[in-house]
Amino acid sequence: MDGANDERYRRAKELAHAAAELPPGKRMAFVRERAGDDAALIAEVGWMLDAIEVTAGLPHALENPVDLSGLSAQAAAPRHYQIIRRLGEGGMGVVYLASRNDGGFVQQVALKFLNAAAEDSPALLERFAQERHLLARLEHPGIARLLDGGLLADGRPFLALEFVQGERIDDWCEEKSLNLRQRIALFLKVCAAVEFAHRHLIIHRDIKPANILVTPDGEPKLLDFGIARMLDEVPDTDRGDGDALTLAYASPEQVQKRRLTTAADVYSLGVVLYQLVAGRRPFQDLVTPHHLSSAIISGDFLPPSRSPRGDAASAAARAPVPADVDAIVMKAMRRQARDRYAGVHELAEDLRRFLEHRPVQARKATPAYHAGRFVRRNRLGVAAGVLLAVSTLTGLGVSLYELAQARAQERLATSRQRELERAVAFEQSMLEGVDIDAMGHGLADGERRQLGDRATAISGVGFSDLARESLDVHVVSHALDAIDGRFADEPLLGASLRQSLARVLVTIGSYGHAVRELQKVLDVRTRLLPAGDPAVLSAQVDLARALDLSGQFGQARAIFEAALAKAQALGPDDTLRTAAESGRARAMADSGDLIPALAAQEALDARLSSRFPASDPGLMQLRRERVATLIRLGRRDEARAIIEPLAAVSLRALGPDHPDTLDAQATLASLLNYRNEYERSLALARTVAAAHERRFGFDHPATLRDEDLVAANLVRLEQFDEARPLLEHIIRVRRQAQGDDQPDTLESMTTMVRLLTRTDDWAGATTLQQSILQARRRVLGPDHPDTLFAQASLAGFLSHEGKYAQALDLATTALAAQRRTLGMDHPITFGTLDLIARIHTQAGELAAARDVHAEALANRQRVLGTMDAHTLESATRLFEILERLHQTAQAQAIRHRYMDPLVAMDPATLNASMRDMRDGTVDLLTQYGNAP
Template sequence: MSDRYLQAKSIAMEAMELPAEARQAWLEQRCAGDPGLRTEVDWLLDALRADMTEVLVPRWAAGDTPTEPLAQDTTIGAAQPGRYRILRMLGEGGMGRVYLAERGEGDLRQQVALKMLAGTGPQAGPTAAGMADECRILANLQHPNIAQFIDGGLSADGQPFLAMEYVEGDRIDHWCETRKLPLNARIRLFLKVCAAVEHAHQRLVIHRDLKPANILVRADGEPKLLDFGIARLTTGDAHAADPTATAHHALTLAYASPEHIEGRPLSTAADVWSLGVVLYELVAGVRPHHGVESGHLLPGAIVSGEIRPPSASACHAPSPDAGVSRIPADVDAIVMKALRRDPGDRYPSVAALADDLRRFLDSRPVSARRGQRLYRLRRFAWRHRWRVAAAAVVLLMLGGFAFERDRQLRQVTAERNKAQALSTFMADLFANADPSQAHGEDLTVRELLDRGAVDLRARQDVPAEVRAEMLDAIGQAYIGLQLGQQALPVLEEALQLRRTSAAAKQDLAATLGLLADAHLFLGQNREAIALNREARTLLPQDDPAQFEAWARHRVQELRNEDLLGEVPAARIIEVLRELDGRLQPLATSQSIGRVRITALEALASALNRAERVDEALAVQREVVALMEVHYASQPATRLLARSNLGAMLLGGNGVAEGVALLEEVDRDYVHLVGEATVQRAVVLNQLGIGYQLLGDKARQLETLLLATQVAREAGGPENRFYLQIAVTAAQALTGAGRHEESVQVLREVLPALEARAAPGIDAVNYAYALGALGFALLESGGDPREATEVLARAEQAVLPHARDFMVVYDSAMRGQARAMRASGDTPGMRKVLERYQALLEAEGIPDDSPWRRSLARMQDQAAAG
């Protein structure tokens, strides 16, 4: 430890012996002229004030914890009806003091844990309003393993308080140690805690301060989770009630996730991390970073991501007298997966963590070690050990044991070679990101994928089926990064390898499906349809083992046909209803249930296109309900179905309902995922359209500008969603008369749109943005010749796709005609109209179409001069 730290620690310990009112002046004198030393001392004082050694203390408002504890029989009057009589103090910590109190309201008498929170001040009014909102949320947490939230708000004198169910019990870690509980019993107890946390997550509440001190076990052996949502309530702006915000939260640092320490937005993954720390402590007897003596060093240790498995902990010494004498590799794997540094690499939900623990208890393979064939074989053998033993005797007697062993060895050898090839490739790939190997380059994920694709093509030591699998993974990653154009050659090579290596039909169908997704992303619906159709032919629908994959390809094929608009909506609706009739009896399976959800979403879209809005809304509402069942442990995933319902309501007679739903979805995105996400930007974009339909142009523009900002923060300046939403916001600026701002936004995004304007939807997006710029220039009163040139470029960009995107082509032609009329170029205007008419004839556009009517209006304007 440094001399500076030791000096600061000595000063902090002395300061704690002084009265609070004399402490600041004494510190000013001791640390005079050394601001760095004062910062170190202040940090240590914050840690020393806490009820444990590593607590970050929140600051509710300008005040501090009351100097003296409340005496017995003191009465606390709440601002709302109800009074509390203090019985005794239960504890004291960074958030304030906790008392056993008796609640009196009329004839009601109830013992509660009354938490008098630190701080008073001028913010009392907004704080009370915010706490009332949060109390309603927390009161809905009804679970046998969650201490019931009873009341909360401000006392009559402005002191923030919370009243919770009084739980008499022992901390979960102490409970396990004093009773020498064996490993399996500890895990079963921990599973009840997981069930409580998952219950709250499904109701959009994140705990954010999970630790043994907040998990008490009663005398009957039932755990009770305390302080759920108190981190939400103890923010400086309680009215915002944003559970993803990271500033000023009360948390125990030893159990805080890396993203919490780094100040990043929080999600349910933060609770998964904290549960991982608690589980580590229950099985190993120590926390993951127990070797870090100073709380000052603990944040860096957590953020580093370097954690030893519980079984390798220096303090875990197996003993016959200990409750946990040995920590199996399965438990190591489960704990370490929950404690992965990147939230996306952890268990996707608490339910998934609990499922793996139950699999361990049942002697089944755990997902944290999925993919190891020998490991899975060992678990199967242990689960059925008596039958396996008997079978082995029979095999020995028949003389077949040697043959079977040889076959298994060949299979294991093949799997080992495949795993080694994959491991070598991945090691080489990520070596590119090592600063010592990257020659000072700061590589992006895309650049890493690019290098991986090039390296993989040059590798001759990787079997064809393994290369195809790796290329599939790279292609899928490109699609996830919205780089469909880059995904195409990679997936086409994977498909060629599958075809030439006589791959299994289901593997070939999987690659065809990924390639179809890449084409769909680029707006190339016809190509996607052909690929999905080919994949279906490889998977006979009458084979129960293949029906799920067949149905998935069929749904995607129908969805693409609906987007293309060439097949009558009535026919697509008929086929989807027939397919749903086959899926519904099988939908008790979660995987089939999820395929059925995609089929119903496609059906709702087709009904909406057919202007059967009421039917479409009914189907989409059913989708939302089914998502609650089949994605119960993934609340963030369920948001997409609700946002689609909100967008669908905007297209019917439910605009106000749609806006309200989208506002609710936006709040939930912030709570569950974070403020700066691409998905949230899409929701805000839909919400802006809703405000426009309600005639609220001010909120429309405000929301679209926010959507643009969120999309840029989440995906960067070249992200497709940002570029599209920015164009929509620019159009709103034009509508609001802010022409110069609109032109500026469009000029900023056009280079990125042009750079990615490959054939397909990206070219159409580029044309659409050019059209918006042309109209903005016309509205601003600028030179119509510049607007004409811009709109002519829009026409050329969309021309190859005009049949599928007539609305964009029509806009470009109308803009040119208007600009030429404004500049007096009548011959030029006539040529524009001639080109428009020629395209309508060549594409066979019906006479009663809106595009024919648009052309007729322009021809009338040209004739009128």
């Protein structure tokens, strides 16, 4: 052949094969549309179509009776089938409409035979038998049933299938002008049939519109399992039947003849879905098998929304395709099987999520996207929530205006002023209540109740996070932006409204935003009111609190002190004075001045406890802060004596879900962690974290604080696989919200350092610890307890690298500063002593190590007690050094006093920390010939 004729032949062959996939009545119209006015090409394609029919040994024209008598289709068994007409032809078989007549029982069936060429192929005969075997397993309303099968009188195999009188699914959708949602609903029924086959370990491998017929009553039926196979069979390449596929709907792994899984059917379903929503196949313009195969393997195709639509397509097929559907189709058709949906069930679930206006898993889960889906499916609820928020803000503004008038006009009665103040407080609290519970958690619970068994589909949505963000961005911020314009002539009234909204921002954890708004409030009041006016003091206290919560301890402390200097003129029970005093003490503790902070808290506690009951919210908050200071000072027994009854009082007076109760439990969990009771601490921290997440969302600072404690306990309990992703998420969120240098962020990074060392990533731990120390120095200063702790930790890493002199210098400098700021009896100083002794040991300076270990042991024994885990830690280390120095008598004295009582304990009664300590002690004694 010359080049031109060769090209014509290839073109004709491609058109003939493409036309053969269509119903016979549509083939030549398709050919004429593609060939245009090329009469010679049309004639050649027609000849090829006739040749394809001849290979089946049957006439081409459907209107002619088939050249078979009823006898030629008679089975050896007493079953009689009479051929009526030919229905179609597949890769290896020919299908006829036939009637079955057995003793008066008449039934129309689809009778399938091997074509003439396939009868001589052992592989195709085997596959035909396999189809019968597979269909016998499948009883599903969406799959054409196997009715009969066997051998004809002449020995030819046959299958009698349920005759499905219907149309191809794509033609049905066009003729019925189904809209997008109707098409997806119909497609979901196909998914159910394919999923049923997969549950029976069968993959279809040839899913296409021609194999999905829709009955007159609108029910789709999946046909032709001729090339299906069991999942546990050998790959196609081993059976020699890899070419038995429809290329336009084949997955990349089918084209490349690789081993197949259910992901191949997921891909083919994606192509069918693409065709249903876009009105055309993804690679429809590619007609050569080579180019089509290359395109499938590359995975490079336009999403349905960008696929060109022909004028011939129906209005429904030309309708815009939503981004969600684009994402679903693209995920189902990913080039790599592992990147597609895990199964047909997951594909169907995402389509149902689209139909129900829920976020689909195929799209990136951005807050804006989730919020959009949330609003769309809850239009009435969101509208009601916005209306409530607007009405609350309006009422708040009116009340504040009247309150300002009451203060400006002394003629108004004091009782009226109190009423207005209560109204403002009530409306502010209502707005704070709307934020998470009404807009997030409550709606989430309603969604889960409606979904029932499918509630897991929304478990990762984060309703409370969305509600909090929506309240900040769309309600509070909107109101704040309007204040300057609407209250320009009443700046003090505007400041009061701004302060109320800023308090809402504090409640939902938007500390940085609250700081900016409160600074504006303070600027207005400082300019227009006397310095000692209660309104000025109120703004100062709120601003200082927001600064402290955001980690800006120095600024918070300075503003608290400025407010307290003016508040001293108020009565001892005045709430502003109390708030300034307790806030200053908290800021002092956060700044590292723990001892004076504790003294201030104790004095304030003594004064308030004589005036208020133990259940007073302000007194309970002060005591929680006092416990936190005691914990940081290492006075664990005193802390426990306060926090356990306080938690009980909170639970009894306020209930299990009240914020004060949860804070008390979180403080107790922190104390338990510090006491090495990691299992109890973990359980309690999980409970509090779950409650805070329900109310505020996962990314709220309170929830992150609790989850950070969960992670710290997991690390201590060596549950690293769970701890690592949790820590990574916490650090990422805290960095995004507050920056790398924020103290809470650095605290989480410190826990990550501990995890890295426990998993032997010393290089990563050292690098991270160096960055933590630098940030601590920048933010907190060189003598802050957290900075000194970070400095001592870095010394340990330097010692591990063999840099003993540098490590010893860092550690001894840290110890001197710790003793100066924390006192001689703080447990952290004993830990630094232990570190110095270990540096001496690693440097080979055993005598120096012995002396320092002995000092650490004596201090821990005196302050913490004989059987404290840290005391026992010092004892075992001193024992080992004494043995290495051959000072056996002294070593035995240590053993008898500390180690033998530990070994004698029942391991079942010990927590994880003490069990590890006991096991290590047993190993150490055995190593030195002192086996217990």
